[in-house]
Amino acid sequence: MASYAEKPWLRNFDNNVPPSLQPYPDHSLHHFLIEAGTHHGDSVATLSSAHLPVVGRVKKTLSYREVNAHSDALAAALVDMGLQKGERVAILMPNCAQFVITFFAILKAGGVVVAVNPTFPARKIQDTLIDSGATMAITLSLFYEALKGVQAMTSVQQVIVTNVKEYLPGLAKFLFTVAREKKEGHRIEKRPDDHWFQDVLTRYAGKKPGVEVVPDDLAIFQYTGGTTGIPKAAMSTHRALVANSLQCIAWLSREGVEDIFIAAIPLFHVFGMVAVMSFAVAKHSAMLMVPNARDIDDVVDVIHQYRPTIFMGVPALFNAINNHEGVKAGKYDLSSIYACISGSAPLPPSTKRRFEELSGGVILEGFGMSEAPTASHVNPVRGENRPGSIGLPFPDMEMRIVDLDDEVTDVPVGEIGELLMHGPQLMRGYHGMPTETANALREGPDGKLWLYTGDIARMDEDGYFYIVDRKKDMALIGGFNVYPRNVEDVLMEHPAVREVGVAAIPHPD
Template sequence: MADAPFRNIAELLHDHAAAQPQQPALIQGGLRYSYGELNALVDRVASALQRDGVAPGEAIALCGLSTPLQAAIFLGALRAGVVVAPLAPSVTPADFAAMLADAQARWLFVDATAARLVPGLALPLCIALDAEAPGRAFESWLAPPGSTPQPVTLTPEAPFNIIYSSGTTGTPKGIVQPHGMRWMHVQRGAAYGYGPGKTTLLATPLYSNTTLVVFFPTIAFGGTVVLMPKFDAAGYLALAQQHRVTHTMLVPVQYQRIMALPQFGSFDLSAFEAKFCTSAPFSATLKRDVLARWPGGLVEFYGMTEGGGTCILEAHKHPDKLHTVGRPSEGHDMRLIDEAGMELPAGEAGEVVGHSPGMMAGYHGQPEKTREAEWFAPDGKRFIRTGDIGRFDEQGFLTLFDRKKDMVISGGFNIYPSDLEAQLRQHPAVADVAVVGVPSVEWGETPVAFVVHAAGDATPDTELRSWLNERVGKTQRLSDVQTIAELPRSAIGKVLKRELRDQYNKETKA
């Protein structure tokens, strides 16, 4: 399928339903949809949307936990050419209302986890996916059994979904991904052994691009997806053993929690072929541990939901490059630029920009934000800016230093929080840490560390600060260390540094 002509991913279900109607497609607990059952349900969803006049290119919104029904609705919308805006049930009511309005969603599908977000909103038609959710019952809305939708012809440029950014640095933006971008993910999947008889375990939410870059290739190649609506490390390992899982996508904090389990070695994980990771910094130490103790390959993807360029590190093939995020994927053009937008020569550090066949159309309804995210080469070639600072080595492997927006400029010197975080993690008292820049009258900005202590540890914050400051340059020294029970993270494990910064500023002004 690597060179197969473009198709609507949802249409591939017809092929699998005909070839292997009894093959499990989606599993969650005791609920299973075979490919025959899934294809029939997807037809009924698409038919209901067409019956109700939802036209190709218009949007629906999905909000709830990851379930086979959520996945079937997503696929049904795609079959009808309808754009899907999957929304997180953990957001604030204000952000939820803003995203729903931004997507211009014709229909909203919600489960009980999203019920708190709905009251008081001027809603489109609301469809309830369980008895505790508001709106019309899904079964009464669904088209009758045996319904088949009118065929829809789509181009690679047609919008596939609107993924809302995590909001780690501000108000979430709607990232419009076209069908061609998702098809690129499917084609890339040909190298990783997806297919009938292979099983993918997903413990990240379906509203996250992290999940979808593995979910759709699994379905496109006729494999089985096991959904875990709420992650816990021991439960994940039990499912992996039970279902003889071959593929998975996890974010670094999930790998960290799994590898830390004392009983990790008691689970049979021998069926694993490919483990993927993306979305947050993945330390070389953790990669090395996964490679040593967990069977199967380990592949790190570095890129953005907005697309542009992707680096891939096949860690099992390059154990000497674990400090990097790999090399640009085939056909991906990735470059480094300076503050003035000038391309930098080899060996220098700068902001990473990328061009590839998989790029967002833009931020939904925000052309000015779209322009801010773009960089154009002198020949007019369009690139997406990542906001990450990095450097390519002589073999073309990319090492990342930090997020441009997270970089602390103190007294005119650039300080990379990731450097300080890596140093602090070497102290036995530190289980987790995040460094942020806060306002300083004297220096403009100054770095502050938020530390999660190891179990039972009571090392004073002042001692940790002194320990770190003795080991770094004068310009890198921390002005403060604060103990925190747990770092605030998004659903896919990104540390919400904006919340830490706001919390610190609020406390110091009080």
């Protein structure tokens, strides 16, 4: 009989994946960008593109040398504007070159990134800014007015604004200015006290921030609604993000291959932030920027034209590609894709099977949390992918499944309980929420700090893990525990069902 302490999952690692990556390098997350800019400066960092009538798709690239230099300049500006080490800076942007520059600039300046979903209602943006205590914000012009509408209620003192066209190719920039900028709300009247992104980069070109950042400094506040619906900021360090970036590299990398990432899932979400951006920068790989993953025409055209090899996504995105008329008609070539990781929701077997048929690559179902940013489990690239499984824990991860009632006793292998994890990428805690932090991070009988995930799971004899449901989603019906995930799996077997969600509601009296 296997046990959690024996780590049976190690037996099923791909041959090129080591059981441990210890010791992890003792440096900041932005050190990856500095290394890329210094030693791989000519390599493409970001590729921004647009499809134009008649002309077709046009592109503009930034090299790692340019991204590193731009982030240095912006970091120097932030320090000059008064940013103190440990203060929070909000980013309100979709996927674009400016996001990458801004993210690493904040880290270089000693700040903490608060990546805000820019499509949030103004009230939710306000709540995030207030809770985080952000003192500065860097925003796309499209979201400038929403930010300015709530700024007075927050701690934000400095605002930098950028326009989406700044890193578009020349002809696309011209056409955007003429036909779309004003119509779609990108053209704004900047307030006198605020700053244009490009003006800042020009003014501080060649300068560096001169701030010492150590691995245990905080890097991000990542907001998670959790099961209660109350947003919590999971605080994570440079050390944690470096560790998870290297775990991703160990799991997916191939010798002698220069991977290209498609950045379709939002970089403001921890999945995109770590498993796309940080992973790509650590490998000095190119990122193909897709500002809106719901624009499936754009997604498939980017894949067809620029040949990405790594694709992180969610089941709904893979499903939408499967059902795209042009893809079904064979007009788009997806064969460059080597590996995908699917997260955030259960991956229907039919979606996995069809996408793999179309691309020739493999979709690996995985699992991760904002509290352990970002991935903790993934199915192996070359080994067995078990249906319904989130796969195997990453190197250096320890797992337990404990009794749902006493929350301490390990359940026998194969039985369900709450999933606990221990590893190098655990968060430090929730910002300003000591009770929630104490509930999530608890010292075990072994003296180690364990993250209580709130997920009901089981492990099989070979170390593959399966998520049954969220602990708080479990319904008690007729004296039996019923898990919405199980009902969803049955409904998904019907050929007429594309997506499904199940929730429990009280039975009327």
